[in-house]
Amino acid sequence: MRALRDRPCMLHRFPTGVTGEKVHQKRLPRGAPDWVETVRVHFPRWNRTADELCVQHPADVVWAVQMSTVEFHPWNSRRGHVEQPDEWRIDLDPMPEASYDDVRRVAHVVHEVLDELGATGFPKTSGGSGMHVYVRIPPEHGFADVRRSAHAFAREVGRRCDLVDLTWWRKDRDPASVFVDYNQNARDHTIRSAYSVRGVPEAVVSTPIRWDEVDDADPRDFTIATVPARFVELGDLHAGIDDAPFSLAPLLDWADRDAHEGAEEPPEPQDLDA
Incomplete structure (x- = not known):
């Protein structure tokens, strides 16, 4: 929790198992529960944004795992100062x-x-x-x-x-x-x-x-x-x-x-x- 809390987080998902294809999930998957929080990040090269998972509670991690997430890759900034x-x-x-x-x-x-x-x-x-x-x-x-x-x-x-x-x-x-x-x-x-x-x-x-x-x-x-x-x-x-x-x-x-x-x-x- 300490390593993830308040940070935009990309998920590496393995829907068919770790020997299968890996999905790099930046945007929160569709169908996520309302209580799962996100933080918006900006990609200047493409002038696009994405709402990424922002872990607040252990339940957020559990939800991501049951969505076939194996690896958690957080940003090195937090949602209060995403650009710093x-x-x-x-x-x-x-x-x-x-x-x-x-x-x-x-x-x-x-x-x-x-x-x-x-x-x-x-x-x-x-x-x-x-x-x-x-x-x-x-x-x-x-x-x-x-x-x-x-x-x-x-x-x-x-x-x-x-x-x-x-x-x-x-x-x-x-x-x-x-x-x-x-x-x-x-x-x-x-x-x-x-x-x-x-x-x-x-x-x-x-x-x-x-x-x-x-x-x-x-x-x-x-x-x-x-x-x-x-x-x-x-x-x-x-x-x-x-x-x-x-x-x-x-x-x-x-x-x-x-x-x-x-x-x-x-x-x-x-x-x-x-």
Whole structure:
């Protein structure tokens, strides 16, 4: 609930099971009960809007699940300030020849840089082969500035770790590298929420972990069969995220410095068709 509440949420539905076709559901499905709330989001490229699910109660999640939803992909902004994100997302995306140990190594560098900035990062497994780190930020900037800040941070991580490749086009990246995906902070780019199941037969779960678990935690061990007991034992490891907001001002300064030194900003990713 904490990871979804008040956020526009895209649903990944599997009407015929997780081995079948996946439906990316932005608009709330027709026939939804009146008590299910929505938030309107705008897609400038197409000048369209969509009313997306806005979870308020556990019943909203239950309803979505019985509509064949397996994955929940919330925005990094909330309905009170949809155009101003309050969550900076660091997505460590390994290329095909990179190992999970490589992801761990980059994660430690991410932690190091966050500590130097005075920012508190909340890591979690991605539900796939990568790792996510979330940082709460005040809702003071638009998507472009949050992405620009994330890119400046990624460049700093890349300076310290030779595993990082920030090449814009995936086909041009080193296949043994880890991409620090700053684009996950662009408008309408979403990733699985904490505690969301991934739509695969193994039913792995995107699971919050502690920093001292990074070296030993195997993301394949976190499934719908194991995570409930872990939650009972440890609680929600991201529960304190709202208590640790971080100002993006230092990262925007880094972005300005890098631009002055000739660093180029990649083009904004196109908004997804609504």
